[in-house]
Amino acid sequence: MQIPGVRTDRLGLLIDQFDRAREMAQVRLRGLGDEEYLWEPAPGGWSIRRRGEATTPRAFGPGAWVLDQGAPDIPANEYDEVARQAAAGMSVAKIAEDWSVSVERVQEVLAHTGPAEPDEVPVPTIAWRLGHLHFCFAGQWEWTFGERRQEPKLLVDFTPSAALALERFWALIDRWRDSVAAITDAQLDTVGFSQYPYGSDPDEPFISVLWGANLEFIHHMAEIALLRDLWRSR
Template structure:
């Protein structure tokens, strides 16, 4: 399938955002902004689950129940992500684990409901309890979403309902709008994760 000029910048932005986040999580180096590679240590399990303030939302053992202010743990398996039926205001502070798991879930879900079998449900999604597993899951979900995007023909770009992802406004939006939304999700959560990594490193010193 070919891509048109309108989609190319969105795809380039997506690739940049995903690669930037992966190198910020797993290294071994990341571009400092001036073309120099800065050494980046691999995210550890302790850092992945670090709760820098009280009442953080995170990824937790299901047997321990949800964290402060959360009413449930999303997904299946031994671990789940803090959640509530309605997003609280102000929003809770979330850990690297919560933010990375949220990104992975949305990417996997959107890939399934655009170019996949459209069977993805949050109820069966499994959160990862460890940093390496979470990074691997994000990498896989990001690749799945990229393949799904490239499978859309440019003649369908302005059609609504290409994706049936049920946890957002995706069915009412055009394809470029769906892509733009996921891009900004990665960009802003990646920036938050990068800041949390910096804070963790500095408090350890």
């Protein structure tokens, strides 16, 4: 039985999933203050920092505040994805280019056997997670629906103001959602419809890119929600 208002087409399912995730995220982010936004729950974490005070080797941003970014690597939770890339016929050199790592590192991952041990990773702040999402969606919009020429790392002016960061972020998300809702079935299946230069977007049908964008949004917003719970109970 068809339920009124519930879409079952491919694009409709992905948009509905995104809309529901956004609704929940907006509720969880209400009342976010600057102190909580920048709270570092563990030593050595990642955040946004004043230019010149960043503790990571590849921190970036166009303005006075930059987003922490570490050295490139392939995390343990992506080993299976690398194996799938190789099984699909992607060369080791191309995989290394996609992940910005050496050929030797890709060969090491492909040679790994048994369960991968979880990585020891820094604990990011809410500011970092929100800034990371903003950077990813801004870059994917520019290289899918925009002019496809601006450097993604220069698109987001990171800010220590939680209210301003959220205002800018939700405006971007509105633009992304409206642009996605207007695509055709043919565009959904087009390989390279997104030319986002970081990752494998140019080599995938856009439906796969869109699925991945939803996953990125959902899992980072879940992490932000948990950090809010920890802040309240600290």
